[in-house]
Amino acid sequence: MPAPAAAPALPPTAPVSDETRLAYVLRHFGLAYAGVPGHLIGYAGNQLPVTVAPGSADFFTQNQPYPPAPYWREWRGQRVPFFFDAGAQPLLTLTPGRAEISADVVSAAFYLLSGWQEFFSDARDRHGRFPYAASVQARYGFVALPVVNYYFDVLKTAVEHATGQPLRPRPWAPGAPFAAFISHDVDNLHGGWKAPAKAALRAGRPLAFARQLWRHWTRPDAWDNLEAVATATAQHGARSTFFVLPQHRPGADGTPNADYRLTPRLWQRLGNLAKQGHEMALHASIGTADNFARFDAERQIVLDAEWCGNRFHYLRWESRLTPSILNQAGDSYDSTLGFAEHFGFRNSYCHPFFPFDFQHGQAHCFLEIPLNVMDTTLHHPSYLQLGPAEILPALTPMLAEVEKFGGVASVLWHNQNFDPANVANGPRQFHEIMGWLRGRGAAFLTGAEIWARFPAA
Ligand SMILES: [Zn+2]
Structure with a gap:
């Protein structure tokens, strides 16, 4: 196996505050659904109709690539890993005009969407790529699940409750669900002729090999x-x-x-x-x-x-x-x-x-x-x-x-x-x-x- 490539030195980084994560995540939430009202969602203590309990402690002030293990919850019939979730309470608490989310879905969405793990991890494969084997998706087995979309679905449910208005996904084309x-x-x-020619050679069939060569010189390549x-x-x-x-x-x-x-x-x-x-x-x-x-x-x-x-x-x-x-x-x-x-x-x-x-x-x-x-x-x-x-x-x-x-x-x-x-x-x-x-x-x-x-x- 060729040796893995080395990651370049970590460049200087800007602090990632609560506001930074909220702005980045809510911008994407607003791109996913049409007509999300502004100034609705914030961390608990902000007196907004939809609040998210902070759960990341000082994770985003350091350079570790991996957060603590996620807590698994059921959402829409699917087991979903929630990072930055102590798992102590029900996910959603709904009261008239208000919704409280007990898992820090803002930090969890930010962590995955920003690619935090691959920026702060030094793991690289021989092509200089972040290896799947080093990812939280591989470690916890959720690569085929768009977990951030599930977090957004929790936010959507909270927003719909607080406003009484349904949120709709932004459409791609009339009537198309995706x-x-x-x-x-x-x-x-140009390489389509090589494999059959080699196979003929290996099988000891010189005529077939010659036929492949002839095709190669006289006809367009299969590729x-x-x-x-x-x-x-x-x-x-x-x-x-x-x-x-x-x-x-x-x-x-x-x-x-x-x-x-x-x-x-x-x-x-x-x-x-x-x-x-x-x-x-x-x-x-x-x-x-x-x-x-x-x-x-x-x-x-x-x-x-x-x-x-x-x-x-x-x-x-x-x-x-x-x-x-x-x-x-x-x-x-x-x-x-x-x-x-x-x-x-x-x-x-x-x-x-x-x-x-x-x-x-x-x-x-x-x-x-x-x-x-x-x-x-x-x-x-x-x-x-x-x-x-x-x-x-x-x-x-x-x-x-x-x-x-x-x-x-x-x-x-x-x-x-x-x-x-x-x-x-x-x-x-x-x-x-x-x-x-x-x-x-x-x-x-x-x-x-x-x-x-x-x-x-
Ligand atoms: Zn290519």
Whole structure:
């Protein structure tokens, strides 16, 4: 096993006060539901109609990554972990015009949504990523549960009681209970011939090997398939977002980048796909997630074509540097934040959100559309090893949580996994997931369409 990367030194941070946490969490609560009245929710002692009992003691004044173990409560028929909850009292106390919440759902929502654990933890994997194994989601087994949405549901119940008015989730499209964001990281366009050629060689079948070579030289590669991918997505009434890698040289650590170059011919093909309503975005290469100048150089390449979003290749994300790099690059969206090792919710939230800036004690300006499902995660020697028929059943409870809370189901299927030769996590499994999403009435949106629904602060 290659050695894990070292985390960079902890940058200086701003104090995280009660007010800081309240402002950050209530801004997202107000983005999740339409028409939340202001000046309604505060910590106990503030004489507001909805109060939250403070429960984090001095946790946010120190640098420890992990809080005390959560207390598990039942909410809407689901066992939910509540951090910063002594568990001594009923969760909600309702009196006329007032609601008291006995668990510190503001601190708990802040802890998960801000990514506190990965900012303050030094644990990194060989790609410099915060490992799923080091997360509270893994430790307490709730990666497939959007726990912050449950905390918001408690707040919503309290607000509805105090005001007598129902709160409704912000709609994505008329009649659509939730949204879906379908994307493809374009790492490879030329390697589809290699596996069958190698297999023929290993099996001692020189004729078959020669046939593969001949096909390679005379026909388009099975992975050179962007138009076919777009057609596959369009079959479900959706449009694809392609994250395109502008760098073909490997990273300094030897990790491969694109196996193709952005030739005029490829630019033309991407332009044609964009004209059909598909989206092109940046797949920033190895070495950009911790270096603003390198990230910005790649961003400039695609800015002229009016691409806006980004996802880092290999889901590279250094929690202490990457958010500031994206913030510095300006208003946009990113869709990197998922665990490579497991599907689910890295920030325990199934809506897009503005990541927290620990150095300045406020939200960053860029929108994060979290990544919930990556094809590679589902079937890979280092990750999960689900059988082809196990994939949709494994994902369904998690996708149903997104539907329950009106969130965005974000699915990454690499173009190379539309190769019909892939029967493990290939086109069939993609179509099964798409069929489920369509059957449940998801509004299929591109990243830019999702981003456009979020006003800047
Ligand atoms: Zn990639």
